[in-house]
Amino acid sequence: MNQDTMSGRRALGRRAAGVMLGAAGLLSAGSALAQGQMRDGSDDIVEPEKGFLAESFDYVKHNSYFRVGVLHFQYYGTSSRLTVEDAQGLAAQAFPPGESEIPHTGSSAGNTTTLGGTIGIFLPKTGRHLAMEVTLAPPLKLDFELAKNAEDESLAPVTRNGIPTGVPPIGKSIGTFKALPPNFTIVYRPWVDTLIQPYIGAGAMYLYTYDTDVNNEVLNAYGNEPQLNLTKPVACVGQLGADFKLPQNMFITADVKYVGCATVEAKVNNIVINSPTLSPTVGPIDVGTVSSSNDFKAVLYQLSFGMRF
Template identity: 75%
Template structure:
């Protein structure tokens, strides 16, 4: 256990999930509106990639017609796999007996960390081809139902007591936490720009890049050690924007249908996790001195995850 007096790092703010999705929608509408004003004499494309609306259709009619002939969707199974790293757990504002165990100020607990669990759910993607690109470029928005993920500790924090003795060597009897601390829900919408080098083949690989808003909510701490006094700690997670790298392949089927295997890497973000108002029981000392007021336990997670998706799709 090492003393840590360095100042706490600041984390970037994030836009709301609705702002991200709304921005994508405005972009799609703007593309469609611009395409609606094109004329055949100024555009060399043909077929479904060209908007065929007449001028009298107006902006709304042109946008609807463009989307009708240049959009696609897919839906299938989505698996979230977390690979991120974590800093050591940091204890701050310990009081009374806890201050004797952890020391004054802040402390880093050696060989500890935190993590997130994995989950499988349904996932859907809506795509729209970008004008004047021959359907080589498309914008995609991927959405999924809320993911319920476990918040976990790792390494020694799983099966070793975080405070086995006070600084004077008196055993506390505080048990290990176990792996699962609680749970949270994640609603991670993401927006990517996708490039397909071949668009008229049966097999169409693609590559993409974009951003994801790491929106989390509905946190719940249900660890029996942390809830021993009925004083449930609160779990707070920061909500940064992460970058997304994407690889996939479409397998064409009859009648504008297709199958897709898609992999997205999510990274370039740090998530701060904080457990506030942590009060635990010392079986050997609490009967005399009361509960142990640990204060705040936090960690910094270098977010890394992969989203695997197998889905069925249809082009309009």
């Protein structure tokens, strides 16, 4: 190679190196500028918005509570007199035609104790003063009972002509039924930062009953399977209680709910009774249907342990 050629190549190499160094400098400057702009404009960056479901889940997660404890159901209701209708044969001779009320009688429900739980959520923008609660319990198995003279006296001891019918006393317990008493209340707490937090509430309860079973020996003597039917109204609920704060967002609650403002119609159909003295001669005594109208009143007492989130 001659001297001119080598000089040209050296010049070309120097230009190429200069271009590469210049490009690297531009890239470095651009990167630094971009990082500086991101830092300077960090307040203007908009975070992606959460979806409605995510926001709702997040709110429930930080504004809910639960409690679990002992629940006692105490029935205080009253009823109308027992009414007999569709009595046949000898039993019909004990009552006037059509429906007939039996004096000094009635019906009632038994009491029970079980576990009960409550789930609550504080309502938005109320400073945790207002909350919505739902109280649930395992199915309550309750006794359906006769009251007053019907417990130990015959419903039809004699005919209108004074002839003994031989119908025996039925006894107190007619059978059982199960109840699922879900209730919803809106609760107000006047103080939310004190050691003791009293509250008052109001709401509704659905008196849902099912799985009725007439297991009375007198009523089942002929194997005719009488049926117990209960209506399922909605009742009103009044609530009083207090939370007692414990460490770590835990608390103990004493709660009382009054349930009322509802009428439950009760009917026992297809009642056929064996008369120890007359049935061997005249056959079974067909009493028909016995019914009552119950003014439902009950109190739910609950003592429970809870935790807030």
